[in-house]
Amino acid sequence: MSSLSRDDVAKLAGLARIEMSEEELVNLSNEFTVILDAVARVQEVAGADVEPTSHPLPLRNVFRADVVVPSLTPEEALSGAPAQEEQRFRVPQILGEE
């Protein structure tokens, strides 16, 4: 029986950068008890002898020729920016947060 406490959900929400209300934390914690039980079934057949598959195609590295191709102009790249300044994305304070 797997479960996640309200505090576990709060920690995960912090890692995922999502603010959550007390009600959301409690609801998710309750739901996860049921969901984790259902998904934990994968452990029944995942033996040590089974290779994992991360992707349907057996790809390694995919290269292209190192040539310059047209790309977005600065105006286009900034066209959806919530805020901009001097042809750059303007973002909230990142440094000095401890």
Place this chain on the structure above:
Amino acid sequence: MIRNSASEMAAKLAAGETTSVALTQAHLDRITAVDADIHAFLYVDTEGALAQAAAVDAKRAKGEKLSPLAGVPLALKDVMAQKGVPTTCGSKILEGWRPPYDSTVVANLKKNDVVILGKTNMDEFAMGSSTENSAYGPTHNPWDLTRIPGGSGGGSSAALAAFEAPLAIGTDTGGSIRQPAAVTGTVGVKPTYGGVSRFGLVAFSSSLDQAGPCARTVLDTALLHEAIAGHDPKDATSINAPVPQVVAAAKSGDVKGMKIGVVKELNGDGYQPGVRARFEESLELLAKAGAEIVEVSAPNFEYALAAYYLIAPSECSSNLARFDAMRYGLRVGDVDGASAESVMNLTREVGFGKEVKRRIILGTYALSSGYYDAYYGSAQKVRTLITQDFTKAFEKADVLVSPTCPTTAFKIGEKANDPLAMYLNDIATIPVNMAGIGGMSLPSGLADEDGLPVGFQIMSPVMKDERMYSVGAALEAALLSKWGAPLLDKAPVLGGAR
């Protein structure tokens, strides 16, 4: 005219019996007449569509050689970037965003002169099976407005069933093309993974996501498939090989001597009686058409749903990290002195809906140290076992078949508060995505108990997509001669004139 198939419309355009402008306007009028009830569209690009149509008409007038679908209108799932046209993915976090570039699918559509009418509704970031998770309200099934049109691509399937468009684009991560097709009596194909470029498809689960064609007939679906498929250097996972000859397969519809494998595990308990009855009937028709029906077993499919709900959320928790309020989309709480982290936290709280948050948290957990091996790692092993089941089954059969979904369309709101019940909808469609093979759903009739459409699923090996089109075309022809008219003729009349 709007009730014609896309190929019939294309033939009329080629013969000069109508123009793309007239055809496009007829669909725009239909959208105006019925979409208040259906809500298939999040954005209708009236001006852009008519301009594109006029350009095709001009090319045709000059005698230029045009592609088979030139001038035919299409509805585009809102998960596909289209330059200058709002692209929301059904989410508040992208409200108002207009991409500065075209996805490769859109570029291919434009190259083929397919007219893009607008963007269709979907579960937020393609997470859901009912389109109820759209931040912009649900889409209604044209067969019964109180029921869901499937999901995540419910806007695209409803637009087809309501004759708002003869062609549509969907994306399929666990069944988001096939399940909506099944519950609306339309056709939808998830091509082999890598068959259609993912460039400009807003990512949900990159190892599972695949764009594909939707229409009302198998041939129309094949024509659209060839228009959008092919190698794309902008998508590293795009397959560099010739596109399977799906149009030729759909035209021939020859199944003589083909072995069709019935997957034992994708039937029986949990499948509605009317769904099973239509499935059995379709098998009989295919046998009559000359196919050999065999039974195959895929014992690990019972773990597919569990593995999917670890792999997809894990990849989504990583993919959706890009919605950080910095470069595009919504930004909340950017007051003097606010930190970037608090802006991200607040933006993602407001911008994401309940299901998206649920999956991000689940994925974050499944990938966290200490739990990674037990959850994500085990799910990846199940993925191997499912792929092995397919490999063995395809040794016995050329294609595999099953009902597309266990039930017909359920009521809007019926499963909204029970995530596990909702996830069960995808039980028969998910294995295909796990293995990266092709899958089609086409209508096999109506369930006796509720009179709602039932889907028949055909699965084909990697890059053998033409096989599902052969079988689909054969079944479609047999059913059409049995019914005497297309299934959608039985759908109720909507607000607008026929």
